[in-house]
Amino acid sequence: MSFLLPCPNCGPRDVNEFAYAGEVTHRPRITPSQRELSSYVYFRRNVAGVQREWWYHRFGCELWFLAERDTRTNEVLKTELPLRDEAEAPTTQ
Amino acid sequence: MRFPEQPNERIDRSRPVRFFFHGRAVEGFEGDTIGSALFASGRRVFSRSFKYHRRRGLLCCSGGCPNCLMRVDGVPNVRVCVEPVREGIQVRAQNVLGSLERDLLAVVDHFAGPFTPVGFYYRTMIRPRRFWPLYETFLRHVAGLGRLDKHVGRSRRFDTEHRRAEVLVIGGGRSGREAATSAAAAGRQVVLVDERSAFDLDGVEVLAPARAIGIYEGGLVPVDADGVLYRFRAERIVVATGALEQPLLFPGNDLVGVYLPAAVRRLVDEWSLKPGERAVIVSADERGLAVADQLERAGTRVVERIDLRSAPPRRIAARGRRGRLCAVAVDGRELECDTLVMSGGRQPAYSLLAQAGARIEYEFERGIFLPADLPPNVEAIGSVAGEQEPAAVPAASFDGADGQDRCFVCICEDVTDKDVKRAIAEGFDSIELAKRYTTVTMGPCQGRLCHVPSIRLYARENETDEAAIGTTTARPPWAPVSLGLLAGRGHEPAKRTSIHHRHKEAGATMMWTGVWRRPHSYSHAGNETLSVHEAVGVIDVSTLGKLVVQGPEAAPFLELLYPNRFGDMKLGRIRYGVLESDAGRIMDDGTIGRLGEDQYYVTTTSTGADTVIEWFEWWNAVWGMEVEIVNLTGALAAVNIAGPHARELLGRLTDVDVSNEGISYLDAKEAFVAGVPCLILRIGFVGELGYELHFPSPYGEYVWDTLLEHGADLGIRPFGLEPQRILRLEKMHILVGQDTDSESNVLEAGMPWIAKLDKDDFVGKWALEHVQARGFREQLVGFEMTNGVVPPEGGQIVLGGRSAGRVTSARLSPHLGRAIGMAWVRPELAQEGAEIEIKVDGGVANARVRLKPFFDPEGERLRS
Numbered sequence: 001m002s003f004l005l006p007c008p009n010c011g012p013r014d015v016n017e018f019a020y021a022g023e024v025t026h027r028p029r030i031t032p033s034q035r036e037l038s039s040y041v042y043f044r045r046n047v048a049g050v051q052r053e054w055w056y057h058r059f060g061c062e063l064w065f066l067a068e069r070d071t072r073t074n075e076v077l078k079t080e081l082p083l084r085d086e087a088e089a090p091t092t093q
Numbered sequence: 094m095r096f097p098e099q100p101n102e103r104i105d106r107s108r109p110v111r112f113f114f115h116g117r118a119v120e121g122f123e124g125d126t127i128g129s130a131l132f133a134s135g136r137r138v139f140s141r142s143f144k145y146h147r148r149r150g151l152l153c154c155s156g157g158c159p160n161c162l163m164r165v166d167g168v169p170n171v172r173v174c175v176e177p178v179r180e181g182i183q184v185r186a187q188n189v190l191g192s193l194e195r196d197l198l199a200v201v202d203h204f205a206g207p208f209t210p211v212g213f214y215y216r217t218m219i220r221p222r223r224f225w226p227l228y229e230t231f232l233r234h235v236a237g238l239g240r241l242d243k244h245v246g247r248s249r250r251f252d253t254e255h256r257r258a259e260v261l262v263i264g265g266g267r268s269g270r271e272a273a274t275s276a277a278a279a280g281r282q283v284v285l286v287d288e289r290s291a292f293d294l295d296g297v298e299v300l301a302p303a304r305a306i307g308i309y310e311g312g313l314v315p316v317d318a319d320g321v322l323y324r325f326r327a328e329r330i331v332v333a334t335g336a337l338e339q340p341l342l343f344p345g346n347d348l349v350g351v352y353l354p355a356a357v358r359r360l361v362d363e364w365s366l367k368p369g370e371r372a373v374i375v376s377a378d379e380r381g382l383a384v385a386d387q388l389e390r391a392g393t394r395v396v397e398r399i400d401l402r403s404a405p406p407r408r409i410a411a412r413g414r415r416g417r418l419c420a421v422a423v424d425g426r427e428l429e430c431d432t433l434v435m436s437g438g439r440q441p442a443y444s445l446l447a448q449a450g451a452r453i454e455y456e457f458e459r460g461i462f463l464p465a466d467l468p469p470n471v472e473a474i475g476s477v478a479g480e481q482e483p484a485a486v487p488a489a490s491f492d493g494a495d496g497q498d499r500c501f502v503c504i505c506e507d508v509t510d511k512d513v514k515r516a517i518a519e520g521f522d523s524i525e526l527a528k529r530y531t532t533v534t535m536g537p538c539q540g541r542l543c544h545v546p547s548i549r550l551y552a553r554e555n556e557t558d559e560a561a562i563g564t565t566t567a568r569p570p571w572a573p574v575s576l577g578l579l580a581g582r583g584h585e586p587a588k589r590t591s592i593h594h595r596h597k598e599a600g601a602t603m604m605w606t607g608v609w610r611r612p613h614s615y616s617h618a619g620n621e622t623l624s625v626h627e628a629v630g631v632i633d634v635s636t637l638g639k640l641v642v643q644g645p646e647a648a649p650f651l652e653l654l655y656p657n658r659f660g661d662m663k664l665g666r667i668r669y670g671v672l673e674s675d676a677g678r679i680m681d682d683g684t685i686g687r688l689g690e691d692q693y694y695v696t697t698t699s700t701g702a703d704t705v706i707e708w709f710e711w712w713n714a715v716w717g718m719e720v721e722i723v724n725l726t727g728a729l730a731a732v733n734i735a736g737p738h739a740r741e742l743l744g745r746l747t748d749v750d751v752s753n754e755g756i757s758y759l760d761a762k763e764a765f766v767a768g769v770p771c772l773i774l775r776i777g778f779v780g781e782l783g784y785e786l787h788f789p790s791p792y793g794e795y796v797w798d799t800l801l802e803h804g805a806d807l808g809i810r811p812f813g814l815e816p817q818r819i820l821r822l823e824k825m826h827i828l829v830g831q832d833t834d835s836e837s838n839v840l841e842a843g844m845p846w847i848a849k850l851d852k853d854d855f856v857g858k859w860a861l862e863h864v865q866a867r868g869f870r871e872q873l874v875g876f877e878m879t880n881g882v883v884p885p886e887g888g889q890i891v892l893g894g895r896s897a898g899r900v901t902s903a904r905l906s907p908h909l910g911r912a913i914g915m916a917w918v919r920p921e922l923a924q925e926g927a928e929i930e931i932k933v934d935g936g937v938a939n940a941r942v943r944l945k946p947f948f949d950p951e952g953e954r955l956r957s
Binding site for chain 2: 003
């Protein structure tokens, strides 16, 4: 991988400056059933196509942000700060 | 060997350069390459071929073919035809057993032919099986090109540099230079990369000699420039890599004395060298025929010029004596010669463009493959784009007469036309499969000389055309690159605390913990634990992660992240906390002290600091709560003083009340200690009365020295990580990552009081509720051995011959005089005094489960 990723703070930077943290997951708002919990914690869609995912500018401004990337071509359609009311949770296992 | 000085020659005859070939002095001039100087000294054989060990001489003289690979000052596989001479260098031949003239492995050429057809390594030398070790030893010895010196280590330094360019031009030929200067004239920032030696170009930064290794995703172009790897990002990439002269396929086409036109041009024009006495030219284009000028200038008689465009012969075969060309037979006519210039036309060097995503299509008219559909921002100009004179499409191969010499398709890997035909007969009809089977294009030339000829041969033998056969996938590296360059500089990042040098001076054995260097122990780990129990010890804990979490929502923020409750804490109090993920997994542990209404001081494990900060920031990116997280890990040093005399020692260095009422267990207090502003945390990881002092890093050595000085009469002694591990095990304090793994949660790890399941929400709450509902599968307990044997960490616990758990930590406690440890066991074994067996050295040893700390189970000493 050697594509460029536009950090919302720093602009386009080499992807090696960032940590990839997986596709966004949605944290249940109310106590989940066991199935819902497993699905949130362990299951991923793993799409071949446009994916909404977490990135962290680890060797830069240390910002967490979201990117929409085509997993087949590594084309980054957009990057943005998390929309705070959407409960897009850290990818946690 | 040199003819008289001519204008524009590259060599400077007034400046001789002397180097050594196999220990013998060779004279050359400034401007010579090692290859041209050796040629001038009369040398014609430059290498032995890969498989048959045939003699090989200069062929392309442009750094493309494998024929001049030598070992220069210990570096293998140097192409000496383009490597400039340097005073005093040591040059040696490679891939020979003996010398270039008498190579014992040349027997392969004469006798082993029937045993070494294409793919022979899959079918010969496999029977009888018991001889395989012999075969293998032999094959390992003869396989590969060049030898690395195992003992030399890293003798060169390699660096990487990230660069940007508005326009990056690859190739400094006519088209490349024109493109570069016109872009520069238009005000663009232009970098030009060229393989040949450096030159000046107006307004253009020229990197030479340097080679573009490939074009990667995102327009990344790594450039190899003599020990520096430039990683270029260019807005526009202009590829002007030109075209590659193609050889012809006929028997004996690898003999010494067979040249591509460029070799003759360079030998004559640049170095004033005479290629031979009598020459024959066989060419598919005008450029090849034109070398007659050079040959005549050098005094070589051109016996015959054969133009493949007008009257292509049916048969061509070269004949050699001791590997050197002596005659060529053309349609039965025998022409005596020692020089044969062959040209099968020029193939655009499209490889970089194909890597960038261009499609490659075949042009029947000129018989070449051309790049098409270039990606945006990539441009092809000059010969690589097909700007070249018309040429005849040569026959796929020419036959000679009976008893002819071998006809090579690939001189790197010694693959003949027979091998290719055989591979097709065996069913390898796809070019990609055939490539892997025959290894054509997989040698040092990377297809420069063999890709198109092999496709042509494939097309003819499969009775189809080149377009149908197609090309193999172009992959980096396009130019050979040393692994050292890709690896870059040898980095071994290490973090040291501000007290590091005091540990070294005290003779500590240092160890790695993550990226930190920490003292394992200073003298004897066991004795260091005893001085903590009996007097006072001091340990450098600056490696702990240290964060300040501050803001109106600091308390709710921490309560969402930790299973614990923090909002009810009084100011100046400390609580032990464990971080969990939503899967319930224990991630890290540490202490959380409340320093103000909205201010908490959080410590993490030494190796978990970065993860915890990222974790905090990540969740707050979602929650957007009003908190600031400040990382003080490097800014603050920390030491822990522990032992019965710790209070006495602290009291000598501070004015604050250090009595049990002044600073009680789990109190946090800001005070001056030895004149240094400190945060004093009264906590007890090692089980004795103890204080952690956190203070600005620059005071590290001063505070350390002051403690040792004022504690001398109290018997103070520094202790390392290993004694700390014994001490914490005596207290059954867990080490995250040692005693816990990806399945561990706080309930089963025996810390149910941490999880406040009555809170509305916290990360990991649902998983813990699930654990509670399903019941425990295993539990973390302590154990002590009945016979004093220390079981291995990871050792299996058995019950009635079946696995019932595993050991996570085990040590001999000098204070208790017993072997103790911690283990995960099945819930029914998690009872005080339960008998378990642990596998040790093939047998089993007995142990008893302990649920309470081995040392000071009620925490009286901790609170004293």
